[in-house]
Amino acid sequence: MDSPPLDFEKPILELQRRLQELKSHSDKHEIDFDSEVESMELKIRETRRQIYENLTAWQRVQIARHVRRPFALDYIARCFTDWVELHGDRVFGDDKAMPCGLAKLGPYRCVVISQQKGRDTKENVKRNFGCAYPEGYRKALRVMRLGEKFNLPVMALIDTPGAYPGIGSEERHIAEAIAVNLREMMVLRVPIIATVIGEGGSGGALGIGIADRVLILENAYYSVISPEACSAILWKDRKHAPEAAEALKLTADDLMRLGVVDEVVSEPEGGAHRDHDLAAANLGAALRRNLKRALETPIDELLRERYAKFRKLGNFAEPKVKNGA
Amino acid sequence: MAIFKKPALKTESRKKREMPPGLWQKCDGCGEVVHEIELVENDRVCPRCDYHFTQTAKERIAKLCDPDSFVELDAGLTSIDTLKFQGMASYKDRLRKYQDKTGLIDAVLSGHALIEGYKVAIAVMDFSFLAATMGSVVGERITRVIEYGTAHGAAVVIVAASGGARMYEGMLSLMQMAKTSGALALHAEKRLPFISVLTNPTTAGVMASFSSLGDVIIAEPRAMVGFAGPRVIKETTHQDLPERFQTAEFLEEHGLIDLIVHRKQLRMQLAQLLAYFSSTR
Numbered sequence: 337m338d339s340p341p342l343d344f345e346k347p348i349l350e351l352q353r354r355l356q357e358l359k360s361h362s363d364k365h366e367i368d369f370d371s372e373v374e375s376m377e378l379k380i381r382e383t384r385r386q387i388y389e390n391l392t393a394w395q396r397v398q399i400a401r402h403v404r405r406p407f408a409l410d411y412i413a414r415c416f417t418d419w420v421e422l423h424g425d426r427v428f429g430d431d432k433a434m435p436c437g438l439a440k441l442g443p444y445r446c447v448v449i450s451q452q453k454g455r456d457t458k459e460n461v462k463r464n465f466g467c468a469y470p471e472g473y474r475k476a477l478r479v480m481r482l483g484e485k486f487n488l489p490v491m492a493l494i495d496t497p498g499a500y501p502g503i504g505s506e507e508r509h510i511a512e513a514i515a516v517n518l519r520e521m522m523v524l525r526v527p528i529i530a531t532v533i534g535e536g537g538s539g540g541a542l543g544i545g546i547a548d549r550v551l552i553l554e555n556a557y558y559s560v561i562s563p564e565a566c567s568a569i570l571w572k573d574r575k576h577a578p579e580a581a582e583a584l585k586l587t588a589d590d591l592m593r594l595g596v597v598d599e600v601v602s603e604p605e606g607g608a609h610r611d612h613d614l615a616a617a618n619l620g621a622a623l624r625r626n627l628k629r630a631l632e633t634p635i636d637e638l639l640r641e642r643y644a645k646f647r648k649l650g651n652f653a654e655p656k657v658k659n660g661a
Numbered sequence: 662m663a664i665f666k667k668p669a670l671k672t673e674s675r676k677k678r679e680m681p682p683g684l685w686q687k688c689d690g691c692g693e694v695v696h697e698i699e700l701v702e703n704d705r706v707c708p709r710c711d712y713h714f715t716q717t718a719k720e721r722i723a724k725l726c727d728p729d730s731f732v733e734l735d736a737g738l739t740s741i742d743t744l745k746f747q748g749m750a751s752y753k754d755r756l757r758k759y760q761d762k763t764g765l766i767d768a769v770l771s772g773h774a775l776i777e778g779y780k781v782a783i784a785v786m787d788f789s790f791l792a793a794t795m796g797s798v799v800g801e802r803i804t805r806v807i808e809y810g811t812a813h814g815a816a817v818v819i820v821a822a823s824g825g826a827r828m829y830e831g832m833l834s835l836m837q838m839a840k841t842s843g844a845l846a847l848h849a850e851k852r853l854p855f856i857s858v859l860t861n862p863t864t865a866g867v868m869a870s871f872s873s874l875g876d877v878i879i880a881e882p883r884a885m886v887g888f889a890g891p892r893v894i895k896e897t898t899h900q901d902l903p904e905r906f907q908t909a910e911f912l913e914e915h916g917l918i919d920l921i922v923h924r925k926q927l928r929m930q931l932a933q934l935l936a937y938f939s940s941t942r
Binding site for chain 2: 499500502503505507508509510511512514518522523542543545546559560561566570571583584591596650652653654655
């Protein structure tokens, strides 16, 4: 898929431009440059591999935010069938940043809760840049309860810069909406598989992120605070975001090491935005495999494991205390 | 010989201003200067305008719990710099600085106690320690005290104050929201009461987890309570914020909390609520 290049991709672009020149030169003067073209193509492949295998945390954040990156509804269209979107929280409104509904994943009937960003201004206004209001989190809970009632597992697709920081959000109690989801998802009596497909922005992401299995795409990130905001607080300046991104340990590999996520789903070379179908095929396969395993586990055992999985997160020192001391 | 001698110039008034710091406090409520002794005697409430100053966790526990009934649990839990976080200052340096300044190991005290004879599992956050941000230690101690309540059939009382998650611990700090909320789910399954008390300020990750999950939610008067910071909201929305936005009074008006209780009445209010919900005294 054609997409605007990111800064660190410029060397590849430069090589591609030179390759193009070489080819046109060859055509115009009818000289055989085949071996040169071949070595140039090799060099491009090698450069790409070099760049994409050594992405910094900040570069991955940029890929995760890429405007052409597949969004939740792109995955829903490709990984799932028979999608029926269900609207509204039955109290206040329908949050377009949080599409929820029924869908089939292969043979499995599911409910899907997701966060959706927009690709252009018009779409972003509609989707509020993927920042949900309280009614979004409450719609997600309503649909999860529906899943619990009809024994349909929950598939959560996470992609948000964060819950929306606005006046209406506070008036309708965004903090409570997220907190209630955390509590209720911990004891929801159907399997939950959550995947961070792009941006995992803090509490807004976690608000649909309690699950038996937490997956993350190779170039997605999941962070307690955005690198920019962290930079503004700790360096008193937003321009240290790349260092903040590094310090926060927000990449898929870092999160695997910390035990925050259970599995990394690989992306097409250069990022999911380069091949939506392949990205979706990878995700679909990972979801089916994880869901199958979760469905084979008795629900009480699954709930115990779900609690234990989050319960053990955290790192601290504790002196040994003698019994009865 | 002059009868009246011009008195020598004295600089007494200037000397007065050089009092040891901390002896006088300017009240954020009315702007008046209040003497420390007066504040201590008045539970750190402004005697003129009732503004509630920040209280330490120790002070709160002493005022809320029956005398000598508080038994601290998990006192030795200490934060670790898992991420080796380097910003303008390292996390390690920050921790050491606040440990020296406050005499605390981290931002919460937890344990079990009696309130008017009712057994409670109680945690009190201390804003003076790194803005009472929630890292692994805060999350673990709060989770353990909730689990203590669940195991012993006790009510849980958490007095919160917090700037949110502790970013120096990255995603491990965010996960404390999940841990604490999950522990409350199991506590609730046993039909045990949880009373959440919000003090100035309670925000972000703490507000978006256990603090919003009280069976009854109480706030201190004029406490700043919210999810996003007012500056962030202003920058995002380019709107003027409503009057008293994100105050306890604003939350009560919008139906988001049960009660606003003056600090001096808090202990009796907790006891009254516990009498409705608890069978153990």
